[in-house]
Amino acid sequence: MPTIEISKKDLEMLLGKKLGADELKDRAMPFVKADIEDMQGDLLKIEIKDTNRPDLLSVEGIVRELQGFYGIKIGLPKFKIKRSNVKVKVDPNLLNIRPRGAYAIAKNVKVTEHLLKQMIQLQEKICETFGRKRKEIAIGLFDYDKVSGNLRYYAANPKTSFIPLDFNEELSLEEILKKHPKGQEYGKLLSGFEKYPLLVDEKGEVLSMPPVINSEYSGKVTIHTRNLFVDVTGFDQKVINTALDIVCAALHDRGAKIESVTVEYKDKQIITPMLEPKKIIVSTELIENIAGLNFKRDEIKKYANMKRMYCRPKKKCFEFKYCSYRADIMHAVDIVEDILIAADYNKLRLEKAQVPSKGAELPLHNYTKTMREACIGLGIQEVLTFTLTSKERQCRNMLLSEENIVELENPLSNEYSIFRRSLMPELLSVLAKNKHREYPQKIFEVGKVALKKRSSNEEFVEEKELVSVIVSHRKADFNEIKAIFDAICCAMGYKSVVEKVEHPSFEKGLCARALIDNKGAIFGVVSKEVMKNFNLDVPVVALEMEL
């Protein structure tokens, strides 16, 4: 979940209201599904939980919502947009590379440190989360006073060159991908193409190479910048329009005059930004069904206004209008949640659920419970180990192959890189950690393991429930573990035939196996070599069986 930094003073200035620390934390932030992670002086670190609300990734967007909460401004926000004559012509050859663009001009911007910081942050966070690391959305801001005439967004030859941001020499597009830090970071989005996207003005001056880097000439915005040009590129016009709307709304709220731009595609022309409210019909029945109560029509209207929406009651339903950038509204239920948030969850009367039903555990627990009871009755201590473990422990130390191991693709360390397929090695390493504790040591675990299986040509995972018992002291011998096995079988009502078997982890001649209703069991004296691998020196006998 994205975290943003804002200045408390800046927030209060934009909101037109001072907020105490508790008010901010317990009332204001929950209203926008945010959490304060840290508060140091004026600096607030805020976690925005809703990943579908990119409009909340800057202070301007948060303030717009809070104005509704505090009744400072309610209903649908109004954005004035003037048509400009500026056009951006989009090259059809960008089709597979990065085909869509959306643009805007913001004039008379009072660029302050706060605004600059928020704009850079907004741009970064939108691109990172909602824009899937610039794949779906890349945003550029430019000093419009350095841009002339109409613009062209086209697929350029990799040899074309310009001075990228933070450099002082010209680099060709292919050099940028290799040498510039941003090129190295985002170059993979352009890999495999023979041409690269480029935005240039009428004089041929480069603005940017989306989605990688702006030019040093016009792509540098400072507190001296007065007029801005905004460029958003991607693959889906709806998605990039949303991003452009958010940036423009934020600039608008800071007092900028927004002007629209005509985007010329081969087959059509569109105007961006539109910031045109969207409409949705929500049935009264749905609201009542989810809320579990009948709101008055006026109440619904009041709550919608608080959430910066327009609401008009109709027959058995309501018509809502909401801001174009509300990417989270996919279904009428999303409006219902907004109504409930405005109504305040903590003020809703709680209802007791009367669902007549009979509780039940999984049938498996019949077995696990009795097995654990049996082991405890034998005076054995239960332990709990992790299900993730290492090959070294499960295979190498036990002198066993790695054939049926279930393995992680992205482990954080070798120590937790596979699922356990047996409990015994885990218990042996418990012993190794307790060598200085009093003997005799008797431990058991009942738990899940996972194995890789194969049928015809398919590999699949099989999970099993096992029990393992380990006993260690100077005089531990085969008879003791056989006695434990017999006692468990007696308690569980298992009838079994035991036979001698050889197993790599057990001493030769001191190991036996049994089959109980198709489920295997093995027990015996742990071999010297396995003990050495686990760094154990007091004799160990062990048992493991399927449940």
Place this chain on the structure above:
Amino acid sequence: MKNIEDIAKALSKIEVSTLEALKEGDLSDEYQIAERASLNIDSVRRAIAWLSEKGLVELEKMEEKQPALTEKGIKALSEGLPEEKLIEALKKLGGKANFGSLLKESGLSKIEFDAAFGKAKRNSIVVLDEEKNIVLTGIESSFFASDKTKLLLNDIKSGFKVDENSFEFADALKRGLLERKNKAILCAKINERGLKALEISKKVDVREYNLNVAVQRIFLGKKQPYARFLDEVRSKLVAMGFKEMESPLIVEEFYNFDVLFQPQNHPARDWASTFRLKSPRYGKLPAPEIVEAIKEAHENGASTGSIGWGYRWNAELAMRLMPAAHGTAHSARQMVKGVEIPQKYFAIARCYRPDKIDKTHLMEFNQLEGIIVANLSFRHLLGILKEFAEEIAGASEVRFKPDYYPFTEPSVELSARHPILGWIEFGGAGLFRPEVVRPLGIKCNVLAWGLGIDRLAMFKLGIDDMRDLFSTDLDWLRNHEIVRL
């Protein structure tokens, strides 16, 4: 001096075992006696002291070169080894630091620091990044638990015989943590009175009681405390009328994400946020009608009334296997298999996240997951959450905050006021979105929640380090009082 008969009758078990071990009459050192009598060294020392006082054995002190802890070793054992201090310091600095500042923070000398760093690096506890910063890898915890040097020092301190040919021994010697010191070893030899007392003691059936003599400790078999806690949570839910769902360790992404309306390009499905399986890679999808319905919900919302995410859904991605990342995967599985209406379900689910292991994070943890399939409302959900907070956490008050989950709308975060811990975040909940339940043919509301019970378990068990939920320290397990929920 007391009558030999009386003395013999009052001998404790360890005294008799010690005499028995000495009965051949030769002069034996305390370690030999411990070995023969199967007693620990402390018991032997106590026994020969008593026996000598009673005039049954003769004592002799011998000098022998014995490993002993140096002051540095004692300090290392109580305050931590240099490598532990290094890691502690690195953690304080946020898990990443350059040499200079780490050296300063750790308070180690340059020589100690270099040795500690070398060791930490060899064991992949730290790595160097490109800017020559020392960075924690996050695998240190269990390394230190099994750190052989520490075990060795501990063994020496407790008087155990150690392997003087081991690598760790040589290493510790080199690092000045231990030394070979001339140490007095106690030797004992049985005398005539002793032999006689032993003989008499064998004939005595009823030994006289001395209430002040410590008896040998015995340990009862017990449930692991955390496992016991989970058992009690399970019985509570059954008593509340909930039916348990299956909760496999490994599920298809389909259940963990796709059924739950998380788009396939969602940041939460990123490489770093969840584990994936390398082998085997793929699992199975359910009946084609269900898969098709989920696909359509993602792509265009289909008949759910939603606009959908608007992208091309890929069945192969959904088949990828992964360790379950949240309990809701099991609710998804249950709903795909089919649910009764009305019915209440729960699972105690083992969940996996690629988190660095520390005091408050584990790579695997448990969640209490539940759903109620019935025509109930959001207000019922809030009512149920309150009931849980009271029943399971013993909370006196609850608080709700709006929250976001891709699969519920409305969504809510539950905080409970615990009588001692104060306000704790207890879990998340909501009504499953229409895009989740409609494709599965469920026409009514489904109330869902996932509660974090590990924090509560820690409180109940009186531990403040999450790693201790899975503690394998036998002393702790043996001595831990049985705690009821």
